[in-house]
Amino acid sequence: MRKSKQLDSLFNPKSLAMIGASTSTRKWGFLILLNILKAGYKGTVYPVNPKLDSILGFKCYPNVADIPDQVDLAVITIPAAMVSNVIDECGKKDIPNIVVITADFSETGLEGAKLEKEIADKARSYGINLTGPNTMGIFSAESNLHALMPMIMPLHGKVSMFSQSGNVGVQMLDYGLQENVGFEKFVSSGNQAVLSIEDYLTYFANDEQTDVILGYIEGLDKNSDFTSVAAEVTRKKPVLVMKGGRTNVGGSAASSHSGSMAGSTAIFRAVCKQTGIVEACNTQELIDCAKAFACYPLPKGNRVGIITRGGGWGVLAADACEENGLDVPELPRYLIREMDKLLPKYWNRKNPIDLVGTIAHDPLPQCLEMLAEWDGVDAVLALGAGFRAFSYQYSEEVKGPRELTDAMELLKEYLKERSRQPDEILVQVANMVSKTGKPVISVSIGSDYAHKKYSEQYGIVSYPTPERAVRVLRHMVEYSRYLKTSS
Amino acid sequence: MYYIHPKQKEYMDIIKQALAEGRNTLSEFDSKKVLQHYKIPVTQEKIVTNEAELESAAKELGFPLVLKGSSFEIAHKTEKGLIQIDIRTPEEAREAFRTIQSRMETDQKDVLVQEMVKGQRELVVGMTRDAQFGPCVMFGLGGIFTEILKDVAFRVAPLKQRDTFDLMEEIRGKKILDAVRGLEAVDREALADILQAVGQIGLDYDEIKEIDINPLKIKNGQPIAVDALVVLEDPA
Known part of the structure; x- marks a missing residue:
């Protein structure tokens, strides 16, 4: 396997120099510094700018050579033409890590490419780990390091991400805020002059703080060892990847069927299947998967038990299971007999179990328990939990006859009272996950905010549609199967 | 393997x-x-260039047969009528052989005689x-x-x-x-x-x-x- 580079001090530096630190609110040298300070970086910050004495209350140094202490990381925002000299200065100061935010290198043409090669060669000769150039920066929860261009404070968690696009990566950090997916480390890999996604992937694999690895990939170098690296890493932890640039380029010049049907998408998909990578088809699926992989156990097989408050949702969920290679097994006799005691005579006695809507006594928690404990299923979908999401509809003022407004008041009181109690279905979902070791996924109506709340409050995974839940389950089943069958 | x-x-x-x-x-x-x-x-098959070779190939492979115009230059054999299938007798084979050769626009007029796989x-x-x-x-x-x-x-x-x-x-x-x-x-x-x-x-x-x-x-x-x-x- 590829040798793991020592990137601990890149992500968790004890001290950092901000080269190009500025007081101008329209410069990255100001905004990134502000991000670092605002987030409460745990190390020492040394702004570097020969024209200033102090910045944001910090003493400013004319040159890294003037900094009295050891510096673990230099973040560079100065113009491209000046970067090369600064790499020398950093090298002489024994700074082991550099993040080059500055753009205008190989992405802009031959001139830039020449400059990029120069800084890469220099960095290598000093043994410097260089991220970028043309990167949006790095983030680490462990040391509260937010060396990022955008003002974003990601949730802290166990997911680490590398991204070949800064803005796609940052979008995922933001998406994580909405979906309660917390990040441990993030890197925008930029032009990958020295460090490449293969290095970050290897590092995250060995990083004890990271449980799940996310990646956004547009392309790989000609001699990339991505395939062998990925195959090793997926044995340790899940790697969830989204591929950009999915158009069928090379295909048009082919002279055979085999040639013309192979697009980069089809081949990349094959690579994912062969290396155990979970390939998400869009950003939503990527964050949905990140959420479940980060906090749920993997299913041991592909058999799904479905319990639903509404017939239609059960049908949709069962359809989605069938379409995604998941089994929805028939209920055993003993389970039907047990549920007969709880449910009205006319219940359907089938999987999906269609609970007939009752308000007074809710049979869902008990039925959910029986279903989750049945050894004939490896995962459970609980559809229709959290129906309080509708409650807000009743909070609005109603105009009309007295009887109507009185009734609304009574209902509001009732809902208010109920909202003080924890949602017993969601509590039961959480219980069942820990009791059975199976993923029990909640599907319910309600805004993104509601699902985020369920996740925060109950530690469960919840999605607004059965289709999204099933797609995630399919990925979990496939990864679980990969781990079992590959060696 | x-x-x-x-x-x-x-x-x-x-x-x-x-x-x-x-x-x-x-x-x-x-x-x-x-x-x-x-x-x-x-498939079992032979290249033949004349009717004598065709006859012995047919004997060796047995009917039914498929005859195809054979050349690296020819793609899309079906569209050009260079494939004759389900040939059951020596007479049919000769006729197919002649038809294919007459339709071939290449210098070399090799014909591939092939067992017909059902x-x-x-x-x-x-x-x-x-x-x-x-x-x-x-x-x-x-x-x-x-x-x-x-x-x-x-x-x-x-x-x-x-x-x-x-x-x-x-x-x-x-x-x-x-x-x-x-x-x-x-x-x-x-x-x-x-x-x-x-x-x-x-x-x-x-x-x-x-x-x-x-x-x-x-x-x-x-x-x-x-x-x-x-x-x-x-x-x-």
Whole structure:
């Protein structure tokens, strides 16, 4: 396997120099510094700018050579033409890590490419780990390091991400805020002059703080060892990847069927299947998967038990299971007999179990328990939990006859009272996950905010549609199967 | 399961000669020679240039037969009327031979005489060289359905046996491999060997850019390459 580079001090530096630190609110040298300070970086910050004495209350140094202490990381925002000299200065100061935010290198043409090669060669000769150039920066929860261009404070968690696009990566950090997916480390890999996604992937694999690895990939170098690296890493932890640039380029010049049907998408998909990578088809699926992989156990097989408050949702969920290679097994006799005691005579006695809507006594928690404990299923979908999401509809003022407004008041009181109690279905979902070791996924109506709340409050995974839940389950089943069958 | 045939040199020569002549494809006959060397079952066939050879080939192979115009220059044999199928008598064979030769616009008018494989199911197995990941194996529905349904899936070579079985599961029309409508289930192990072998050819020969085995017919549950095309590219 590829040798793991020592990137601990890149992500968790004890001290950092901000080269190009500025007081101008329209410069990255100001905004990134502000991000670092605002987030409460745990190390020492040394702004570097020969024209200033102090910045944001910090003493400013004319040159890294003037900094009295050891510096673990230099973040560079100065113009491209000046970067090369600064790499020398950093090298002489024994700074082991550099993040080059500055753009205008190989992405802009031959001139830039020449400059990029120069800084890469220099960095290598000093043994410097260089991220970028043309990167949006790095983030680490462990040391509260937010060396990022955008003002974003990601949730802290166990997911680490590398991204070949800064803005796609940052979008995922933001998406994580909405979906309660917390990040441990993030890197925008930029032009990958020295460090490449293969290095970050290897590092995250060995990083004890990271449980799940996310990646956004547009392309790989000609001699990339991505395939062998990925195959090793997926044995340790899940790697969830989204591929950009999915158009069928090379295909048009082919002279055979085999040639013309192979697009980069089809081949990349094959690579994912062969290396155990979970390939998400869009950003939503990527964050949905990140959420479940980060906090749920993997299913041991592909058999799904479905319990639903509404017939239609059960049908949709069962359809989605069938379409995604998941089994929805028939209920055993003993389970039907047990549920007969709880449910009205006319219940359907089938999987999906269609609970007939009752308000007074809710049979869902008990039925959910029986279903989750049945050894004939490896995962459970609980559809229709959290129906309080509708409650807000009743909070609005109603105009009309007295009887109507009185009734609304009574209902509001009732809902208010109920909202003080924890949602017993969601509590039961959480219980069942820990009791059975199976993923029990909640599907319910309600805004993104509601699902985020369920996740925060109950530690469960919840999605607004059965289709999204099933797609995630399919990925979990496939990864679980990969781990079992590959060696 | 891979092996280097003692006569491998001969097959390198087919490729080298083709490249030296500036050709970028092998004829069906030569393409199948390459496949055969990797133990891929192919149709029994002979190249004939005159009616005497035709007669002895027919005797050896037995009826029914298929006759095809054979040349590396000819693609789309069906559209050009260069394939005559279900030939059951020496008379029919002679007539087909003459028809094909009259339609061939090439200098050489070789005709391929081939056993007719009866099989209702047609699959495709192929190989293409990806700039990033190298030789990749394709599997899916064959015959006219390859283009129409595009029900194919890929794996990067070398393929583990698990990859081959995954490929068989991945296509939408996977049920074609089962015992359907009174047909025998396809021998998946045999199919797995073919998929692995095609990947191995790609790994062994940089000169081979693409391979199409289409159709790969299923006869009594056994896969057999009925038509094949090897596309070359001088790696230098």
